Amino acid sequence: MPRLDRRHFIAATVATTATWTVASPAAWAAPAARSRTPDPYESTARAAAMNWRRLPTGWQDAPFLANGRLGAQLYKGGTANTLKLMLSHTEVQDHRGQWRSGIGYSRLPIGYFTLTLAGDITAVDWTLDPYDAELRGTVTTTRGSLHLSALVHNDTSTLLVSTRPSQAEEAAAWTFQWLPAATTRTSGKPPEYTPNPDPKVTTGQVQQPLLAGGGWTTAWRERRAGTSRLLAAHVAYAASGDVAKTTDAARAQVDRALTTDPDDQVAGHRRWWHGFHHRSFFSVPDKRLQTFYVNQLYKLAAATRAGGPTVSEWGPWFPETGNNWTAVWWNLNVQIGTAPIHGSNHPELDSVTSTFAKYEKNLPTSVPAAYRDGESYALGHPSDWQLRAGDTYDVGAPGSNHVSDNFGNLTWAMHNVWQAYTHSLDTSILRDTLFPILTNAINFYAHFLHEGPDGKLHLPQTRSPEYANAADCTYDLSLIRWGTRTLLQTARILRTNHPKEPLWRDIAARLTPYAEDPKAGVMIGKDVPLADSHRHHSHLLWLYPLRERVWDRAADRDVMARSMAHWVSMQQLWHGYSYATASSMYAVMNEPEKALDFLTFFTDLKVVADCAMTANTMYREGKNFALESPLAAARSMLDMAVQSHDGVLKVFPSVSKRWPDASFASLRAQGAFLVDADRAGGVTRWIRVHSEAGAPLTLEHGLRGELSVRDDRGRPLSWRETAPGRITIRLPRGATAVIAPKGSSASGPRDVPSLGNRPGWGLP
Numbered sequence: 001m002p003r004l005d006r007r008h009f010i011a012a013t014v015a016t017t018a019t020w021t022v023a024s025p026a027a028w029a030a031p032a033a034r035s036r037t038p039d040p041y042e043s044t045a046r047a048a049a050m051n052w053r054r055l056p057t058g059w060q061d062a063p064f065l066a067n068g069r070l071g072a073q074l075y076k077g078g079t080a081n082t083l084k085l086m087l088s089h090t091e092v093q094d095h096r097g098q099w100r101s102g103i104g105y106s107r108l109p110i111g112y113f114t115l116t117l118a119g120d121i122t123a124v125d126w127t128l129d130p131y132d133a134e135l136r137g138t139v140t141t142t143r144g145s146l147h148l149s150a151l152v153h154n155d156t157s158t159l160l161v162s163t164r165p166s167q168a169e170e171a172a173a174w175t176f177q178w179l180p181a182a183t184t185r186t187s188g189k190p191p192e193y194t195p196n197p198d199p200k201v202t203t204g205q206v207q208q209p210l211l212a213g214g215g216w217t218t219a220w221r222e223r224r225a226g227t228s229r230l231l232a233a234h235v236a237y238a239a240s241g242d243v244a245k246t247t248d249a250a251r252a253q254v255d256r257a258l259t260t261d262p263d264d265q266v267a268g269h270r271r272w273w274h275g276f277h278h279r280s281f282f283s284v285p286d287k288r289l290q291t292f293y294v295n296q297l298y299k300l301a302a303a304t305r306a307g308g309p310t311v312s313e314w315g316p317w318f319p320e321t322g323n324n325w326t327a328v329w330w331n332l333n334v335q336i337g338t339a340p341i342h343g344s345n346h347p348e349l350d351s352v353t354s355t356f357a358k359y360e361k362n363l364p365t366s367v368p369a370a371y372r373d374g375e376s377y378a379l380g381h382p383s384d385w386q387l388r389a390g391d392t393y394d395v396g397a398p399g400s401n402h403v404s405d406n407f408g409n410l411t412w413a414m415h416n417v418w419q420a421y422t423h424s425l426d427t428s429i430l431r432d433t434l435f436p437i438l439t440n441a442i443n444f445y446a447h448f449l450h451e452g453p454d455g456k457l458h459l460p461q462t463r464s465p466e467y468a469n470a471a472d473c474t475y476d477l478s479l480i481r482w483g484t485r486t487l488l489q490t491a492r493i494l495r496t497n498h499p500k501e502p503l504w505r506d507i508a509a510r511l512t513p514y515a516e517d518p519k520a521g522v523m524i525g526k527d528v529p530l531a532d533s534h535r536h537h538s539h540l541l542w543l544y545p546l547r548e549r550v551w552d553r554a555a556d557r558d559v560m561a562r563s564m565a566h567w568v569s570m571q572q573l574w575h576g577y578s579y580a581t582a583s584s585m586y587a588v589m590n591e592p593e594k595a596l597d598f599l600t601f602f603t604d605l606k607v608v609a610d611c612a613m614t615a616n617t618m619y620r621e622g623k624n625f626a627l628e629s630p631l632a633a634a635r636s637m638l639d640m641a642v643q644s645h646d647g648v649l650k651v652f653p654s655v656s657k658r659w660p661d662a663s664f665a666s667l668r669a670q671g672a673f674l675v676d677a678d679r680a681g682g683v684t685r686w687i688r689v690h691s692e693a694g695a696p697l698t699l700e701h702g703l704r705g706e707l708s709v710r711d712d713r714g715r716p717l718s719w720r721e722t723a724p725g726r727i728t729i730r731l732p733r734g735a736t737a738v739i740a741p742k743g744s745s746a747s748g749p750r751d752v753p754s755l756g757n758r759p760g761w762g763l764p
Contacts, residue, residue, distance in 0.1 A: 026228035027162040028149065028262035031132055031270070040751050045131035045277040047287075047751075048294035050616060050762030052126040052137070059086075059319040059625050060614040061763060063128040063135050065150060068305035068351075070157040070235060071316025074135065074150065080120035081141065085113040085150075085174075087159065087218065088318035089235045090309040093327075093384055094183065095212040097391035099190060104391075105384035106183035106326040108196070109318050110218055110235060111206065113174050115163075119143030128762065130298035133273045144168035152302075153265060154272040158257045160265070161231040174231055176220060178206045184322020204254075207247050215243035219250035223258045232257035276301055280345040281665040281749040282641065286658075288758035289637065292603055295617050295761060296340065296634035299627065300349055304338070307358075309385035310351040311337045313626045323624045327382030330409040331465045332536060335416055336577055337628030339545070339635040342423040343642065345668040352413060353420045357433045359387040363410065363440070368394045368402075371447055377440035379410035398448040398476075399460025403469055407462050408538075410441045411479040415545065418486055422644075422670040425693040430490050438490075439500060442483045445476070446503060449511075456512040462525075465538045470525025474514045478542035484508040514542070521563025530566060533573035535609070537581045540567060544585045547645050551589050560589060575611040576602055576619050576629030583636035587654040588643060596656040599636050602629070617761055641677075644670035648726070650700040651677045651687050661752035671695040676749065686740035686747075688712075694733030700726045705741045712736040 034042065055076045056062040062075040069090050077084040087110050096104040119141030126137030135150040144166035152159050165172045182195030196215075199208040209215040220233035234257070236249035257265065277297075284290050303315035311334055313325035328334060334352065341349045363377035366389050380389030389395075395409075396402030414434055421429040449457045459480070462473040484504040491498050515523040523529050524539050540563060542548040549556035564585060571578070579602035586595040605613050611621045619629045641664050643650040649669050655662055665676040672693035678685045684702045691697065701707075702725060709719045709729060717737055719729040729737050738746045 024225045024228040025262065026223050026225040026230035027164065028160075028266040030136075031129075040283070040749050041278045041281055042131055042274070044281065044283060044290065044751050045294055046129060048130055048291035048298075048761075050128040050295065051760060051764045052124055052128075052762045054763040055121060055124050056616070056763060059314075059317060060618055060620055061616050063126060063762070064299070064302065064317055064616065064618075065128075065133065065135060065152045065159075066302035066316040067152045067154045067157055068301070068303065068308045069316060070152050070159060071302070071318070072150070072152055072159055073317055074126075076121075077114055077116075081117045083115040083117075083121070083139065084320075085115065085161070086318070086320055087112060087233065087235065088314075088316055089216070089237060090304075090312065090316045090385065091237050092216055092235065094181075094196070094210060095214065095239055097388060099193070100188060100382075100390040100393045101327045101380070101384050101388060102185045102187070102324070102382045103183050103189055103193060103326075105388055106185055107312065107314075107318065108181045109179035109184065109320075109322060110208075110216070111176055111178040112320065113176050113220075113231075113233070115172060115174055117141050117143070117146065117172050118169050126762075130294055131273065131277055132270050133298070133302070141169060146172055151266070151269060153257070154269045156253060156257065156265075157234065158253050159231070159233040160257060160262070162228065162262070163231070164228045170227065174220075174222060176206065176218065178208070178218070179320075181208050181210065181215075183326055185324045185326045187324050205247060205251065207243055209243045212240075214238040214240040215246060217243065217247040217250040219247065219254045221254050221258060230258065230262065273301075276346070276348075280667055281663070282344075282637070282667065283663045283749065283751045284637075284659050285661050285752055285755040286600075286758070287754045288760070289600070289603060291761060292617060292630075293634050293637050296631050297344055297346065299617065300338075300340065300346070300631060303627065304349055304351040306348055306350045306354045308351055308354075310334055310355045311628065311631075312385070313624075313628070315627050319625050325382075325624055325626060327384055330379050330381040330383060330413060331405055332538075332577070333626065333628045335412050336581070336632040336635070338416060339632060340638060342419050342668055343635065343638040345666050345674065347420065347424060350420050352416045353429060353433055355385065355387065356413070356417060356437055360433075360437055362387040363437065365389065365391065366393070366395050366406070367444060368397050371397065371444065375440055376444040376447065377410055377437060378406065378444050379413065380404075380406050381409055398445075398462045403461055403463050405463040405465040407445070408465075408476050408479045411438065411445075411483045412541070414438045414441060414486075415482065423668050423672065425672040425695060427493060431494055435487070435490050435494065438483055438487055439498070442480065442487060442504070442507075443500070445480050445483075446507065449480075449507065451510075452512070454512075455510065457507060457510045458512050464524045464528075464536075466536045467530075467534050467538065468524055468528050470528035472512055472515060473525040474522055475538040475541055477511060477514060478546055478548060480507065481511050481542075482546045482548065484511075516559065517566075519562065520566040521559055521561075530570075533570035534567065535573050535575040535578045537567070537578070537585075540564070540585070544581065544588060547588070550646060552646070552648070564589065571608065573609050575609060575621055576613060577632050580629055580632035580636050583633070584639045587636065587639035588645075590654060592640065592654040592656045593658075595636065595640060595654055596658060599633060602633055615761065615763055638667065642667045642669055642675055644673070647671070647696065648698050648700055649673060649675070649689070651675060652679055652684055652702055653700065655679065657682065658755075663750045663752050665749035671697065673697065676746070678747070678750065680752075686738065686744065688736060688738050688746050689729075689731065690736040691731040691733060694731070694735075697729045697731045697737070698722065698726060699729060699739065701739055703739065703741055707739060708742045708744070709737060709739050712738060
């Protein structure tokens, strides 16, 4: 990227009230004005900017910045003349494994900066621009004003905040307040728990040691040039060893940030984020939902990266007072929170696969001692980002006096890893990660399967997460069935003969069917019906996301419809992810209107059981904060646009009549296909499919009339119709097919017309 021209702070693409000119080593230039050639990727990302015209008060309504590790949020301070900039880090945690992970491996708070102004704050005008991953704007006080720009640098994990106060606010100053290095979790907190010692505080740094060894240092310094100031802050962490080494590392990063030209630093940061937003595109006529979707992708990229910690309940943003969710939750939260990654074509965010590849060694520790045979894995929750649930904790054993709802965590997580494979066809994912781990996850379950008088294999009592104990629990059976079938398929793909294959075939063939009610559909388990409202879709995992039953098969529809209708009939205790999941389920059941109804109910900030999405697109359950439910809702939107299962790629399979237009580009489907398509006036206009791996392509297209099927140079391709509206195309690796009504052609993605103004996100 060329060096950015210095120009007025206000950008042509982002509305702010700032008009000051940047020409200082303590500031960086505003984004360059858009080129005359329209770029829908940039324009839709910038149009999704969140705005603040009211002062946010905390985690649930503040702007947020991060790069997968360091996180920052800006909001109201403790007095009328202060702002608070909360700093946190996904890797910073305790290491006392004698307690369960939420305590012993708890994430720990770091602290916050306070900006003290001369006058009381009377107004703010802030914009969080997801395209640049920057916060920009002004603060107005009773004495003057202050302009600011802030980002967490993508490559260095350093916080940069550029400020320029008016004359009356020239005394504005940053101070740092550390927070106690102690878990904020109260559930299960043992009486002998002792907080970590207070830190060593010196000018520009706070060195925090841990009782278990290691620790972290927060270092910061401000550079001034005229009236401009540039604050740089960095957190360096070490799990063990001398904490002084973290001080050297943190100070070195701060020095680097303040001795490098701001424009050069920010150019690299923006380059990564601009490339991120150009990886895919999705436009719908409901612009509130369109901007919501863009902001979920921004949030995901801010929260996690391949090779880094996976998504915890808060992402990188530790709430100032904390709460109980101090670790990584694997009984649903990670699985649904990372669900949009592959369909949106962002494998660079797949921290789930990389986490299991790196920390597989810790999975045996969640297995009860009696079953640690070297061939059995489990995953307790919560865990830390290294998959450790605590040295004294295990998941228990089915049919024992220690039954938990943790038995299925690992197998469900492997479904996310399987999605990484099916969307890329990268066999190294199977060979190195999924096959060895899923093998041992099924080995653990196999210890407890037993033959009944009916000749079927049965499971003793386990627990359907968050509902009830049951023998032949549907949740566990569905994961076992998916796991054994996937292992057999993987063995075929890898062309390997595994000694466990006879066992897998036996389980797949003889595993008992789910308990079923003639009216209510699939039950929780044997003799245990779903009798009350249940926020978790644990007993419906076979329907979604495992897709064991599919709407295309007429024989599956009755049980799918009955089971779904019964669950949906009791919504009193539903939470945010219940609505997101229901939306996806209806999308795969060819019910687009219901799918959109459930999506908009949640994203319109409706409150059920004291749970709701928040103004900044985060999520709360009572006083606890989380972020997985809005991320799951982004997956719901993808399920409306593209579905791929059982070797069939469907384009616009479940788009509501309320969305007459829609356009997308480079959405990723199973089979390693990248898909573009456009819809106008309720009719699909064209489809473009690029094959990365040369997999067989069966396309359900939804186009009308006689078809033209050509490559990207306009040459005819070989194809045939296999069913009404469904064709197969010979598409080699690296080739592209353009499918359109005869006589028409394809173009690029477009930002489709809006159906009306709806309020944006933030506090506008």
